[in-house]
Amino acid sequence: MTRRGRLVLFLAAAAVVAVLLVAAFLGLPQFGGSHHPYGDRAVRAAFAHHTANAVAAVNFDQRAFDTLGEESILFAAVLGAMVLLRQTTGERRRPPRRARVSPPIRRLGMVMLPVALLVGLYVVAHGQITPGGGFQGGVVVATALHLLYVAADYGALERIRPLSPYEIGDAAGEAAYVVTGISTVLAGSAFLTNVLPLGTFGTLTSGGTVVLLNAAVGMEVACGVVVLLASFLDQAVEIEAPPGNNGAGPAEAAGGGGNA
């Protein structure tokens, strides 16, 4: 289709969809209203299982199976990205260039790295009590490591980040979640039943399996995001297309020569 034809088709169709959506929104309950039956039940269920963060209770207890699916999506995406961004036949790997970083940035990075790491671990560990949890904390941990890329250079990052343990950690996080569920089945309960002692409301050990599942997810997300970013960074910094490859552009393909 021509650009014009495409736009006309879209606008005509979008008009119909817009009418449908507005008509549907008119039928929605009042914004800000009090009718949230599932939400109210979820809060009561969270209390029953001594989980102060009701969102975590939904994610890791009441609807923990959703989170297993979600974790598997992340796991699949990391695996997929590793496969898609692999070094293909004919592509070379060149050692990353050493980068000059201005001293203030270097100092700031070095100070922030342990702080960020700690914050990430804190967020994972307190998921059942305060906002946050495995996903949020895991991402903070992973990005904390990448401060080294900002504060030093890619070579330095690679030294603290041998990928193998992270790949294994990623898989172990996924496996831990599944194994937790299967053990509850072996114990005679339904899959992912919260069988552990529930602890005291509002403390670090409250929430039963929520703590375990949070940790499994935290590990998977932290390791998975490291591996995911590594796949992209490798493309940007290290992997070079062979000269004259398929008429494609020069090595800037993947977004320039990395950090300068």
Next chain:
Amino acid sequence: MNVSRLLPLVVVVPMLGAAVLAAGGRRLPRIASDSLGVFFAAVSAVLSAVVLAGGTHEGPYVVEWLGGWRPGAGGQGVGIVLAGEPVSLGLTAFTSLLVVAVLVYSWRYFEEPPRRRTGSFPALILLFQAGMCGFCLTGDLFNSFVFFELMGVVAYALTGFRVEEPRPVQGALAFGIVNSLGGYAMLMGIALLYARTGELGFAQVGRALDGQRADALVLAAFVLLAAGLLVKAAAVPFHFWLPDAHAVAPTPVCMLLSGVMVELGVFGVARLYWTIFAGPGGLPPEAFTRALVTVGVLTALLGAVMSWRQRHVKRLLAFSTVSHTGLFLIGVGLLTPEGVAGTSLYVLAHGAVKAALFACTGILLDRYASVDEHELYGRARELPFTGAMFVLGGLAVCGMPPFGTSLGKAVAEEAAGHTGHWLTAVFVLVSALTGGAILRAGVRIFAGAGPRPDGTGGPGGQPDAQEGTQEPVTGPLTDGGEQPETAGRLRRIPGPMLVVPAGLLAAALAAGLVPQLGDGAGDAAHLFATHDLYEAAVLDGVTPHPEGGPPAHWNTAGVLLGLLSTALGVGIAVLGVRRRPYPGIGDRLLAPLRRLQSGHIGDYVAWTVAGLALVTLLTAPGTHMLP
């Protein structure tokens, strides 16, 4: 142990397998990681079968509240439910078996898997299995979105697996964008239903809707949900991604995409309709029938015509999948147990046959580095066994008795005949045309029948070139620039690559010959297509003792129609082979259709929105639009 306890394991065992392979695959030799993959897939298949068998003893519905969050009286709970009945359990068992077949078939595939990553291909396949099984079994809207996305994410990665080549990455990207868009439409629909009912379970939402009048919100929710699933099902005009993805994905992946994933889209629409929208507060039945039958007929016809026009064999098979999905949509859209029974059998047999055909095509690709019908003319005479399987597959697609495809088609088309005789004609015509296209390609490639196609400007080339458009004479798709998926070209075909298609064809034959399967399909369809039974089984724990549905058995009319469509298919194939390919009047008429398949993501997205609008316009009449 209660059999329902095993239900979640069907989904999570492959996940565990994927984790083991991802962690251990780097140290394991190829053979070990392949065997592990087969093991985990097979365990899941066995679990599905055990639950299915257990279900038939204890009551057809196997319901498991995950995390033990069984709702109190009135069905008000906070947990997610998995609910298996014969149709969904049959689908998970079939999916798992197909995954096993695919893993065995790909024993020799990707001779050089990504360095240090022998486990990544089987691991992704296992995650794909987990996604599909989860999608079949879940009884929760948001959970079904999660598994929809899991299937999607894995499928995009698998489609683009061969990144060394330009086409797979492009096909995978179009696939990814259009399917994600469908997923987000689906999620909007879920949000609307949650807002209205305050529930997420199919049964709970369905029960909440029963007590009220259908309005624009319910309509919009249905349209958005259906659109997302129809994207997966590749219904016109949501279908554009499918040929692009299936033509370029690695062959074992095509077997899964065409064999089950696309069909799960149809399953999803049907499941959501009967569990949620079939009650008094849902969607009027005539609106559902109107939408599905219209879209189904369009899909069936367009897919069949486009399939006939292809010379790239994988693309030909892909369009034939589009076409058959159209027939499945019609079968489901009839809203009768017969339609569902026939469609279920048809889906199983078609999945097996289509996977077998892709498997044979993979052999061609790995031996000749081409899947172009004209280039391969007569070259595969040396592969009589593969050729025989390919032609048998073509006949099965035509609907030749006693293949299961023929039985399924017969039962579904008889049901369709009650709605309109012209629908029966659509079934016959579409089967003949798609099967004929496969037969044409088969006899040309494996027998060298007919005059040598000259390969330039023919029908598989670009008829548009005659009309002075800017398209090249031989499109990039037909230049034969294919890479074999094995280390080098195959000299001797490895055993597994022959055993798997043979087994799959035998399975398709068995689907037509084992009468118990037909009885079971009848009962299963009755359960599947009854709104109240699902709610009662899931929420009240009532074990339904239905009178049983009409069994799916052969009858004279069905056999005759099957023979008719086979004869037509063979006739079309003979005509197609004998005719020297040159652009005729038909090609001129079809040129615009071919131009629509432009490979442009913007076009595909625009068509997806157009599809949303189309489904809206088809379902809106008869619904109260005002709240």
Next chain:
Amino acid sequence: MTLLPYLVAGWIFLIGVYGLVTSRNLIHTVGCLSVTQSSTYVLLLAIGYRDGGTAPVYAALPKDARVVDPVVQALTLTDIVVGATVTALLLALVTQLHKRHGTVDPDELLALKG
């Protein structure tokens, strides 16, 4: 006006799709897909909002505090993770696509026609 949050969600959905349709750069296309997806966040959170409600985290709240619906918050979290991973995968494909085709302009990709 109480319809506004919902309308915003609908608008974001359609404007994102408009971007997908008219985009001339596949990286931009992937970005537009994320925009489209964010409409679902807005819709979910708008549906779960309760006037005067606070976050449903009871560590420092009385148990009878008025909170917003925790379920939609959990769903949105899942949705965000799904969106991020899909975006990562699609960007990986775009990276490879650029290397193979030498362009990220959909108008110049002609390999899959007919």
